[in-house]
Amino acid sequence: MKTSSRLVNPVPHAAIKIAPLAARGATAMAVPMAGDGEFIFDPARMFRAMERHGHSAMMGFRFVAHGHDWVELRLPWRADLVGDAETGTIANGAVTALMDMAGGMCVWTRLGLFRPQATLDLRIDYLRAAKPGADIIGRVECYRVAREIAFVRGLAHDGDAGDAVAHMAATFMFTGPPMPPRGSSANPVGGPPGMSA
Amino acid sequence: MSITLPPYAAALGIIIEADGAGEDAPVLRMDFADGLSGRPGNLHGGAIAGLLDMAAWASMRAMLDAGEGPARFKPIGITIDYLRGGKHRPTYARGRVTKVGSRVATVVVEAWQEERSKPIAAARLHFMLGRSEAAES
Helix, strand or coil, X not given: CHHHHCCCCCCCHHHCCCCCHHHHHHHHCCCCXXXXXXXXXXXXXXXXXXXXXXXXXXXXXXXXXXXXXXXXXXXXXXXXXXXXXXXXXXXXXXXXHHHXXXXXXXXXXXXXXXCCEEEEEEEEEECCCCCCXXXXXXXXXXXXXXXXXXXXXXXXXXXXXXCCCEEEEEEEXXXXXXXXXXXXXXXXXXXXXXXXX | CCCCCCHHHHHCCEEEEECCCCCCCCEEEECCCXXXXXXXXXXXXXXXXXXXXXXXXXXXXXXHHCCCCXXXXXXXXXXXXXXXXXXXXCEEEEEEEEEECCCXXXXXXXEECCCCCCEEEEEEEEEEEXXXXXXXX
């Protein structure tokens, strides 16, 4: 079954329980290629390159897990990410950044390849305040890819996915054609320019 | 009048460029740094979101500090439109409180770089004022 062969962590959304990072990371990073050698975009591998640069490095985003159309990232609590010095909760803007990042990655994950894109619009509903000192986990799924636009939705929580702190919906607009597959003659190294692991 | 921005503002390098005068909200400034970069040549959308959120917060803080409403507020939601790619240069943002009701305030905010008339992003936010069950839970 083609679809299931792409599932690295084929667990229904609602059934996900937050497990220690090490336990999940090992599973999530294990399958860069499908059995027939077909190139499959691997968000875990790409993130290992991205997390060392730019905004991801500055924010300290961590990869948690992915399925064929979703990506889960973690924003570890840090004193300088606090949005309210009195309560010690992570800033709303930082949660938004996490969701934007996970949103973009889940589009590539669903596509199975990298394609340049930019966020077009992004909406966040803040359901409740995050717990003081808590990490934020952001999980975003891409539920539709049209010719020019990809549609995503997600939630952020601080330990219990059934008790979200925020819901998110966003669209991404493609800004160029898909990049050649990793390992092809046009791209023997793999990944988009500047993102090679 | 002077407001103190939350810690996250410093993490993004956001400062108050102009305190605002009269009814104007503060203008915030975020200089480019490598830690704010996204796709090659562009600011990360998350960093822009952080600036928009902070400018909206500052406009509410400034208004309420001026004694025109309750001292407490918390965001209900934000809707961001990304209009142009942000380049590797300073970005500015200013919020405007467009409505203050008894329970909810509405803020619109824009971020721009070289030209104020060419915003790179805009957002609309709602804030719950004072204490309310919907936002407390």
